[in-house]
Amino acid sequence: QVTFSEISPSEFFYRNRDLAGFSNPARALYMAARELVENSLDACETAGILPEVHVRITPLDPKGESADPRAYVLRVQDNGLGIDPKHAPNAFARVFYGSKFKLRQARGMFGMGGTMAILYGQITTNKPVKITTSVDGKKLHSFSMLIDIQENKPIILSHETVEGDGSTGTSVEVTLQGDFLRASQKIADYFRQTALVNPFANITYIDPQGKPFFYFRGTEAMPSPPQETKPHPHGIDVEAMRRLLRQANEKTLQKLLVANFHRVGERTAQKFLEFARLDPQRDPKSLDNEEVVKLVGAIHKFDEFLAPDASCLSPLGEEILKAGVQKELQPEFLAIELRPPSAYSGFPFVIEVALAYGGKVLQEGKKLFRFANRIPLLYDEANDVAWKVLNEEIDWKNYKIPEHAPIAIITHVCSTKVPYKTVGKEYLADRPELERELKNAVREVLRQLKGHLSRKGSMEMVKRK
């Protein structure tokens, strides 16, 4: 007999936690740390606060079993804007609940990363998560919570309110089964690379042996905060258009397009509607289904919409990229290419690439460092669009670069919607527009390297003479 059932989102990711990146104790410890740190950095940047992020990983039972895998307490604290106690339980214990479902550049986007860290802790150690937070410095809220995984909702074991100390921020403490031996290098790399592309952040990390790592703020200049943006017409599909029409306040199609789309002015809207053979003065609610499909089809064919404006984005910029690469790799030669803004499926994005060559740090061969929305991506390199570009679309011979030259390529993609292929945010899909911009950027920095090498070569010939 066939029996049907439904499972909640948390139950789905409990059973299929590989999909979210929590596949084994080493990877899970890494993922939990990164999900919480990314939440902290988002919470600071959203409010324009210079981030102070403190991370501590401690064995639960230091005198007990010392072989990995074993239980660790992971605690991440920030000085961000805090979280409203009305929303905290759901934000942390409910999958698909969050504040980042908007069209705005942020590290988070799925409404489940922090929840997964907490879920993994619970299913491996049974310990509740401890969360403290203050939005105003006056009241400090402390929660002890479990997740009701079958129902996708919080179980609040305790909620205390005490007087705050004047500071805002949040701390999250989870206890989880981890394999620090296997994960430690990646975790250290993660903090180091996070500090490099977020030099305005102070990050402290204390490892299980109590050894502290300090990543001091390199600058007091916060990047300009990203802006929420309206969708670009080329990103629309029939479902989104129907919703728009249903809830529209605007009385005419033309007004609706202008009010709801990115960079669509009256004249563009007029011109487009003539192209689509729809009356600009028509009531949006009067369109039938056929016409909605026709409207969306025409939108995708109309090529006179202004390209998305990437002023809503917050790229690294030359100064930060240069400083970070210099600090980390101390290369003999450094080239930077910041591409002009572009878009895929109506989502604006900007690509920034750096190339580092030579110097004492780099080893022989090509090394790739990938970043997206200021997050370092340390796994699944071979699946990433950047790897594909380097290995399949660049003709290295063209640039006369010696076979084993010590080279690092650093890529940063920022967008209102990073096209991750997995929930664990490990690598980017090979969207053609991204591929094209990455290729152009890499070619440009390789051209500069070629110039450097040829000048270097002729200078050495001059020396020898």
Add this chain to the structure above:
Amino acid sequence: QVTFSEISPSEFFYRNRDLAGFSNPARALYMAARELVENSLDACETAGILPEVHVRITPLDPKGESADPRAYVLRVQDNGLGIDPKHAPNAFARVFYGSKFKLRQARGMFGMGGTMAILYGQITTNKPVKITTSVDGKKLHSFSMLIDIQENKPIILSHETVEGDGSTGTSVEVTLQGDFLRASQKIADYFRQTALVNPFANITYIDPQGKPFFYFRGTEAMPSPPQETKPHPHGIDVEAMRRLLRQANEKTLQKLLVANFHRVGERTAQKFLEFARLDPQRDPKSLDNEEVVKLVGAIHKFDEFLAPDASCLSPLGEEILKAGVQKELQPEFLAIELRPPSAYSGFPFVIEVALAYGGKVLQEGKKLFRFANRIPLLYDEANDVAWKVLNEEIDWKNYKIPEHAPIAIITHVCSTKVPYKTVGKEYLADRPELERELKNAVREVLRQLKGHLSRKGSMEMVKRK
């Protein structure tokens, strides 16, 4: 101001349909076809019915726009067990609703594949899905449905019941934006390879030009149906153990272990509980949280549990694998290796590998064909564990195989839980146990090829003399 919201599972996958494999019109057309065909094959096999699966892809408007991408009607019909009309709307229009959340080998496992095909059709063409089904041949139910994406529930536009024609089965018709030009080769490959590992199935496929492809049944012998199995102790985590203890009817810990775990008999349970220092006679409900964690920790350390028994699985077997490879590749030499059953994280699995060499069909170089639970995996080869094994863990020089020899490796993994890394079921995670078994299987067939080549070499030397 920070505003929080929740999104439903269908809304999540609507916004992030890349995660489910529906990233562009070509890939979406492929995914929709495969999700529906996999549902049909599951529906037949579950009931021991020799499958008849008919697939038709027709342009929605044959006289209209003929350039891809454009709207296609995809219709898949089967003679399976049908679906109870009480459950049909939720099964097809609700994400995370289905009948395959059990521990039993099947193609489906996430409760959302068919729903995604329907969702993608709706958001690109606005057309409802048409479903007809009969579970007894007496009544035929017809539904016309949309998905309420924001609420993750069906919108039934119509439901008619007429007299059946005596046959059971289901047909699903979706209209979706597809790119047939780009997808056609992959779609044809998918049907061809599906037919090869499911030779008991009759498959018909009519493409948009009306050209029919027949994949006739090669055998009337159905594979032995897979069985539902209890979880193996090594697959348990603290959450699962707590649920078990909470709902347990058994009065003692020993009885609980025997009743709920795969291949745990009274003596093994006794021995284990002594190892874990817990009284076998204790009431399961009396354990506190610390003891539950201790119990699960001990389970993972105890190495005297019997290995999972893979009799619940339904592998291809030598006959089917041989016949399929012979038919498709007509090689000069064919080697087969069926590995003994193994397990990862308590989930039983079986690996079967074939190697084909030479003959008229194979081109120079190594080609990899991957299958899991009788599904061909045609994308993201470089991310798959099988690719990793072939390229990183096999020392090809060992087998004295010429550089450009025409070789194909065919791998099939069957399990109660295939470790896909993505919701789109594109490739398998590199679980160490899978990696080990694949490596051993590939080494064995390469050893046999080496023997063949050396015999062939010496025969040719004899000829020349």
